[in-house]
Amino acid sequence: MxxxxxxxxxxxxxxxxxxxxxxxxxxxxxxxxxxxxxxxxxxxxxxxxxxxxxxxxxxxxxxxxxxxxxxxxxxxxxxxxxxxxxxxxxxxxIGMVFQDPLTSLNPLYRVGEQIIETIRAHLPMSEREARARAIELLIEVGIQGAERRIDGYPHEFSGGMRQRVVLALALCAEPxxxxxxxxxxxxxxxxQAQIIQLLKRLxxxxxxxxxxxxxxxxxxxxxxxxxxxxxxxxxxxxxxxxxxxxxxxxxxxxxxxxxxxxxxxxxxxxxxxxxxxxxxxxxPKGCAFNPRCPHAFDRCRRERPDLMPVDHSLAACWLVAPQSAEARS
Amino acid sequence: MLAFTIRRLFEAAIVMLTVALMAFVLFRFVGDPINQMVGQDTSLAEREELRERLGLNDPVLVQFGRFIWNAARYDFGISYQVKRPVTSLIAERFPATFELALTAAFFAILLGIPMGVYTGIHRDSWLSKLFLSVSLIGISLPTFLIGILLIYVFAVQLGVLPSFGRGEVVRIGGWTTGLLTASGLKALILPAITLGLFQMTLVTRLVRSQMLEVLRTDYIKFARARGLGDRAVNFGHALKNTLIPVITIIGLQLGAIIAFAIITETVFQWPGMGLMFIQAVQNADIPVMSAYLLLVAFLFVLINLIVDLLYVWIDPRVRIYGREA
The missing domain is CATH 3.40.50.300 (P-loop containing nucleotide triphosphate hydrolases)
Structure with a gap:
């Protein structure tokens, strides 16, 4: 690269x-x-x-x-x-997004308070600037009526909307x-599709x-x-x-x-x-997958394979090792 | 919010009425007050006349109605024992109990919450283990034993603190306070610790277990992942989420501190309501007993009401449910 x-x-x-x-x-x-x-x-x-x-x-x-x-x-x-x-x-x-948007946000604080708090922890901004930025972020992640919803509590948002808020939180300092x-x-x-598209686009x-x-x-x-x-x-x-x-x-x-x-x-x-x-x-000794592998042979049970180049990928399998190419069938 | 408050007030009124009924019924069975009030040489006619004058011959329902009506106007009649209005007896005794209870509660909260937070965050430090061991003692030792131990150490052996009474008090209007004199403050220390120790350990352990629970939640993990500092995470995000159960217990315990100061007041000869109540029981002084019961019930109801309103203030989710219901 x-x-x-x-x-x-x-x-x-x-x-x-x-x-x-x-x-x-x-x-x-x-x-x-x-x-x-x-x-x-x-x-x-x-x-x-x-x-x-x-x-x-x-x-x-x-x-x-x-x-x-x-x-x-x-x-x-x-x-x-x-x-x-x-x-x-x-x-x-580094921003992080967790699995469950229902539990990722603190239920006792307004959505805006949590975003502003995070922005101000990382960027030298005043409360007002941070609030303006928080509204921009919410608009960007597709929250309708962001200027109003910023003062809502997490429980007033649906699961998908909350995950959008979490995305806004993860992105708020441009990681x-x-x-x-x-x-x-x-x-x-x-x-799911909406959130994934959003994450990818952003x-x-x-x-x-x-x-x-x-x-x-x-x-x-x-x-x-x-x-x-x-x-x-x-x-x-x-x-x-x-x-x-x-x-x-x-x-x-x-x-x-x-x-x-x-x-x-x-x-x-x-x-x-x-x-x-x-x-x-x-x-298990050798390749960790060998007991479940339909193609396992002797070497798999003895030696652990490291990642080896094959085509455009890397694979940790003795089947792709040059000398055992014939074992592939 | 208004509907919520009104509904709570209505419920409170029903509780008070029930307690009044129990107070009234219970104390009709504690013995004949006339026997306690008069000497052996009082004639039957005189006894009958006294009975009539106190309204003890009226039908039960009439007596109960009169009891409620008077109680609602803060009139609990005349003490059979000391022949003075019960309300003025309470007014004399209440400040002592109130100051003791409040000091004990502050002691419990101001030490209990930080200790709980500390032991919740630093689970394995030796200081946490020390706090927890001490709290175990506080939970398992009975109040009178703690009181006597404290008297033995600080009053008898070291001789630094008084073992009984309130010390010098200052009168401000109808309120007597021991908080403004050195001897009053010194006299407050031992009883307040005795009364508050159990509550403090309770608060410590409760806050600790709540902290342990909250620190495991996703939103705390997420708060850390957002790069917030330890202070913001532990105190801003975690502690606030532990407060609902903690406030509930503290509220209930505050009622309990006032109501059950009886033992501490007896050990330290503290001139409060608890001591008054014990003396009233010994003399079958019904008006004092029922007034005490009602007053304690009133305090419980009041504190619970305040706790309910605090929930609404702390947790936005309660606001919704309050509105819908």
Whole structure:
């Protein structure tokens, strides 16, 4: 990539020390997001998607901690910043959108108070300037009658409207990066598309990078430029969204794609990946996916594959390794 | 808002009427007041005459009606024991109890809330553990024991604080206050701590558990993700969300402090209403007892009303429900 990536994550490792040993929840995860690019992160629950996002914004709940790797935001390393410096990154340079707009806003404060408070935490503005900016933002995210609604309480807004407010909050200091953690999961299907379109448009206009965490492949297909598939704390495959969806290299990704219903699909039954993702306490030796993989062979049970280039993607699978190309069938 | 207030006032009136009925019925069974009032050599005719004069021979309904009518005009009759209007007895005693209760409540709130917030935020610090251990003592020790322990340490052993009474009081209008003299303030310390310790531990533990709950919510996580400082998050966003249950409990406990100051007042010989009530019970002084009961009920109802109105002030969601209902 010629330009500096908005976000660059290198070998990120997140650990949870417990009484029975240390759990590695995110293991050796690396990826870049370019300015204006949307990177989708998909995977089952517990694959480490949300934790990766939480680690980047520096809000891991103790005892969880970043145990290794680097997080670089526009050329500045941020994973080792002191507490107070990190606070100024949050909200200002990294915005975050959570899953449930119904619970993301404090019920006791007016919507405007929450936006103004956030603006003034990051930008040198007076109360009046911040209020004017808050109204502009609300108009921009499509709130009708923003000048009136700014004095409403969160409970007076519908779910979709609240997620728009949350978007306005995430964007209010023009961040370089937005981490959207399941931003549409709690919304009606008809609203989902609107919110996703809005998120995409706003970020493209501003050249904001987006890390879109979801388990909804439909959302990814519509929105993301590239997609990373996570499994048991590691990236299984990362590549351009079309390639990953149409011709995935990793058997897990193929299984994941096979489990999406499609309107044109001729199959009555969706394919299903047998078994379930291993617990963090019992990640198998070799490739973490090998017990569920229909193509597993000896090497998969002995050695853990790293990401290897294949076509325009990277996949962590021995099937794509040059010397075992013949094993692919 | 107006409809909400009116409905609450109406409910309050019904509660007061019920308490009045109970006070009236209950105290008709505590014994014959005439026996307490007169000596052994009083003749039957004289007793009968006194009974007639006090209206004790009228039909029950008439007596109850008269009781309600008088109570509504703040007239609880003449104390059988000291032969003076009950209202003037209360007026004499109320300031002492009120000042004691208020000091105890302030002590409980001003120490309890910060301790609760601190232990909620710094779950594992040694100071939190110390606070929680102390609060365990406060919750488990009975009031009279705490009072006696405090007297033993500070009055008997160290001799720095008085063990009984109110000290010097200053009279301002009809109100006597001990807050303006050094000896009055010194006399207030031990009883206020005794009375407030339990409430303080209650507030600490309540605020702590509420903080723990609120700090886990999404909007706190989101507030941090927006880059707000610790102060704004902990005090602006978290503490305000803990206030509804905390205010409820503090309100109820404030009523309880006033009503159940009896034990503390007995231990410290504090010249308040609790002591007055105990003496009234010993002498079957019905007008004083029923007046005390009604007054305490009135305070409870009043405090609850204020708490309800505070909800509306704190939580915008209550405003909606109040309007719709």
């Amino acid at each position: 010629p330009e500096t990536p908005a976000l660059s994550v290198r070998n990120l490792r997140v650990e949870f020390p417990t009484r029975r040993g240390t759990l590695v929840a995110v293991d050796d995860v690396s990826f870049d997001i370019a300015p204006g690019e949307v990177l989708g992160i998909v995977g089952e629950s517990g694959a480490g998607k949300s934790l990766t996002g939480t680690a980047i914004i520096g809000l891991l709940e103790p005892p969880g901690r970043v145990a290794g790797g680097e997080i670089v935001l526009n050329g500045q390393r941020i994973d080792n910043l002191p507490r107070e410096a990190m606070r100024h990154i949050r909200g200002k340079r 370089d990066l937005i981490i959207a953690d399941e931003p549409t999961t709690a919304l009606d299907v008809s609203i 970020c493209q206009e501003r050249g904001t990078a987006v890390m879109l965490i979801t388990h909804d492949m439909g959302v990814i297909a519509e929105t993301a430029n590239r997609v990373a598939v996570m499994y048991a704390g590691r990236i299984a495959e990362i590549g351009p969204v079309r390639e990953v969806i149409k011709s995935a290299h990793h058997p897990y990704t193929r299984g994941l794609m096979g489990s999406i219903p499609s309107i044109e699909g001729t199959n009555d039954r969706l394919t299903q990946i047998p078994g379930s993702m291993p617990r963090l306490t019992a990640i």
